[in-house]
Amino acid sequence: MHSTMMNTPLTITSLMEFSEKVHSAAEIVSVTADNPNHSYTYGDAFKRVRKLANALESLGAKQGDCIGTLAWNDYRHLELYYAISCSGMVCHTINPRLFPEQLEFIVNHAEDRWIFLDVAFVPIIEKIQDLMPNVEGFIVLTDEAHMPETTLRNALCYETLIADKADTFAWPELAETTASAMCYTSGTTGNPKGVVYDHRSTILHVYASSLPDAMNLSAQEVVMPIVPMFHVNGWGLVYSAPMAGAKMVMPGPKMGDGETLCNLINTHKITSSAGVPTVWLALLQYLEKSGEKVPSLQRLTVGGAACPQVIIEEFASKHSVEVQTAWGMTEMSPLGTYNRPNPSEFELPKDQFLANRLKQGRPVFGVDMRIEDEDGNALPWDGKSSGSVKVRGPWITKSYYKMETGGADENGWFETGDVACMSPDGMMQITDRTKDVIKSGGEWISSIDLENCAVNHPKVAEAAVIGVPHSKWTERPLLLAILKEDQTLTEKEMLEWFDGKVAKWWIPADCVFVDSLPHTATGKLSKKDLREEYQDFKWSDE
Template sequence: MQSTMMNMPLNITSVMNFADKVYPNVEVVSITADNPRHRYTYKDAFARVRKLANALAKLGAKQGDVIGTLAWNDYRHLELYYAISCSGMVCHTVNPRLFDEQIDYIINHAEDQWVFIDVAFVGTLERLQDKLSGVKGYVILTDEAHMPETSLNNVHCYETLLAGESDQFDWPELDENSASAICYTSGTTGNPKGVVYSHRSTILHCYASSLPDAFGLSRNDITMPIVPMFHVNGWGLVYSAPMSGVKLVMPGPKMGDGETLCELINSEKITCSAGVPTVWLALLQYLEKSGKTIDTLNRVTVGGSACPLSIFDAFRDNYNVIVQHAWGMTEMSPLGTYNRVNDDAHEKMSKEEFDTHRLRQGRPICGVDLRIVDADGKELPWDGESSGAVQVRGPFITERYHKLDTGGAEDGWFETGDVAFMDQDSLMQITDRTKDVIKSGGEWISSIELENCAVDHPKIAEAAVIGVSHPKWTERPLLVAVVKEGEDISKEEMLDWFDGKVAKWWIPADCVFVDDLPHTATGKLSKKDLRDDYQNFQWSDV
């Protein structure tokens, strides 16, 4: 027997058309370099998206072409997301924080035909344009009054490009399996690798990530995605917010500024937000100094790296905001697990149990099949003890990398590179990255657990733990920490902090205080750089 259901393709155009029709008056608010507070509606946005689609066609862009962007989170970037993908082209969000060599590599590897760039990144493309022989031209995301002088060839002003175009456009019928976007991994080892998303995978991820036990978005929400739109499609919020009728507030180049984030939360009455731990540290530090509150905000999602308990406690105890852990990766669109903790659960648990519960990365969302395997590939039980490599599969998880025959999924499962265990409540606890786990005296030590413990010290702002070669123990953990402004702490006091909190042999063998820690282009701690910096570290006991 065959289904009697209509066979409608799952494509991004359907999200756009739905939001345009059902939620036309919901606002999109942005900070841009040329406008401190731009405000319009979804109806306005999608009228401009149709103008942009006409402009792209006039530039000679056609279905299947890859169109690059180097841009912040704002309304123009939102327009690019929809105009490019819904025209049957591929939206390539380039991370402007990458090294020049990486940006050069991925623009050429993806074969970008045109590149749309924020004013702040014009200099980057000027340095690289001689190497970008496949790029036909550039569009600067501003108006004529703010157009910079530039040596870029065949350059256009975004607003001028749109000004003369019709706001009517006949969207093509697209195969749901056709490419909609491409995003490259941050390339901490080797060249960045491209992950190509389809319209179908994007929509399925959109549905799954919006469920009540994930982002839980509704038309009563106002969200501010601080996670960059150039990083894994902004965790999909650029699609799920319009689909759910959610007002979007986009901080543009101010996404790391605590004062701006606080002002936006209060003036736009934001209810939920998403970002990496460093963003929340910046906001909390500003709130503490200023004495201001964030009364409308009720929940924030944290991902990208493990979040220390001190951030959970500061938000909950001081501002009545629930912090929810999420985990995923570029290869997963990106959401894989989500820990939507019911804050009432703490009434039924001891504080220690509740803290353990909320620090976990969460349950798999629908569409993500997840397993933990040992070194021989044998699946391990979800018993809260058996730790192994995390493997995933599903309809919005990559099977392979763009233009690469190696890597990607093996035997139908994608190797994430994370080490974790699953507890009896189906909550995942990441214990380390495969490449970051420390082996000392034949036993494994979790760098993440040590980092979280270190940051819980009231005088520590940020910390990283790496394994450094040791003549007796093979490796020993070295703590590298940033002290909070105005605080002072000795090495002995820092190391004594771990006593009773972790196993004795886990306690770092030494500690180094630094002004700041290296981060990757996506805000994660760069353990690779730290290992390079301290590869010849001299242990005091040697």
């Protein structure tokens, strides 16, 4: 028997057209370099998207072409997302924080034809444009009044480019498997690797990420996407907010400024937001210093790195804001798990309830997960067994762009690089990255647990733990910590902080206070650089 259902393709174009029809009056507010308070509606946005689609056509861009963007979270970047993908092209979002040689590699590997970029990134690209011979020109995301003098070849002003274009456009009928966007991993080992999303994977991810037990989006929400749109599609909020009709407030280059974030939250009565832990620590510090409150804010999503306990506790106790953790990666579009408590968890003792909130959450439907031992055998979900995390699903990559190695195995499972345990009810707790786990005396030690414990010290701003070779124990954990401004702490006091909080043999064997720690382009601690720097560290007991 065959189904009687229609086979309507799942495309970003259909999402855009739905949003314009149903949520046309919903507002989009942006902070940009040329306007700190830009405001218009979804209806206005999609009208300009059609003008931009005509502009792309006038530039000679065709279906299948890669169009690069180096831009912050604002309305022009949103317009690019839709105009490029719905025209059948590939929206290649590029992380401007990457090293110049990585930017050069990514642009050339993707074969970008045109690059749209914010004014702030013009000097960066001017220096390396000659190393990108296939790029035909550069469009600066501003108006004529703020257009900088530039040596970029074929430089155009965005607002001038679209000004005289028609606001009607015949969108092509696209197969749902048409490539829509591309994002490269940060490349901590070797060159960055490209992940290509399609319309179908994007729409399925939108449905899943908007569910009540995930980001819980609706037209009643005012959402502030802080996670960069150049980093794995801004966790999909650039699609899911328009689908739901949620008002969007986009902080542009001010995404890490606590005062700006506080003002945006209170001015626009923001109800939810999403970003990495460093953003929320900056906001907490500003609220503490200023005495300001954020009464409209109901919940925050934290991802990209393990969430320090202090973020959950202080937002809850001082601001009545629920912090929810999530886990995923570029290769997963990115959502894999989301942590919203089940009804039974509210009956747990306070310390156990908090411990659960620090975990990465349960898989959303569409993400199949398993944990494996070193021999590839599936491990039980018993809350104790820890192994390598593998995933598969309709919005998870099966391979990397123009690469024969990497990607899913012969059974369709993708190796995430994380080590975790799973509880019987599906709660995942990441214990480490495969390459960062510490093996001391034949036993595994979680660097993530030690880092979380360290940053819960009231005088510690940031911490990293790495395994350093040891003559007796093979490896021992070394703690590297940054103290908060005007704070003092001895190595002995720091190490005593771990007593009773972790197993005795887990406690770092030594501590080094540093002024800074290296980070990748996506803001994660660069353990690779730390291991290289401290590989010859001398232990006091050797």
